[in-house]
Amino acid sequence: GAGVSQSPSNKVTEKGKDVELRCDPISGHTALYWYRQSLGQGLEFLIYFQGNSAPDKSGLPSDRFSAERTGGSVSTLTIQRTQQEDSAVYLCASSNLAGGPSSYEQYFGPGTRLTVT
């Protein structure tokens, strides 16, 4: 079946511009996560959506970052007024938390490589 997809795969933007990154999770997955990974670093949690609950935004680094998940499916991460330090790979993952512990694993997309010049 189809996995998690993300678009675009690469994005180059100028400092100060806004960008939107898209994530299509696996159909039926209740949870969706956004992470950021800088070169050679681990994953940094950004935001988490679970069902109809209010998202956990505790990882968003500044108010320039926002995300929404429409209809419990597709999610968009928006970065306003991009800065050079925003350059990283943005990873999206989804999981089915309704299926019990055996289904808790996160399925990751290939990521979007963002470069801010």
Next chain:
Amino acid sequence: LAKTTQPISMDSYEGQEVNITCSHNNIATNDYITWYQQFPSQGPRFIIQGYKTKVTNEVASLFIPADRKSSTLSLPRVSLSDTAVYYCLVGDPLKGGKLIFGQGTELSVKP
């Protein structure tokens, strides 16, 4: 939040068994232990998950002592294709925002 500590890097040779240990001293009752593998330019991939004792699947085993303050990922007979970064993740899966990936262990398998 359960903070994890794992070696930054490890070297091994093809055919050997590799054990990577993760420390998580402040693990909470509802926390699970999950390991992910990541190749360059790819998203992480699930390897194995456990809560206590031992879990085994077709690619790895996970050993968790009774106090759950550490865990060991065991990769039997590694091959060159197992060269990757391995992340130990500890947390309550139902609280996704509290799942913290550490820096990972970079495993290098040599011929």
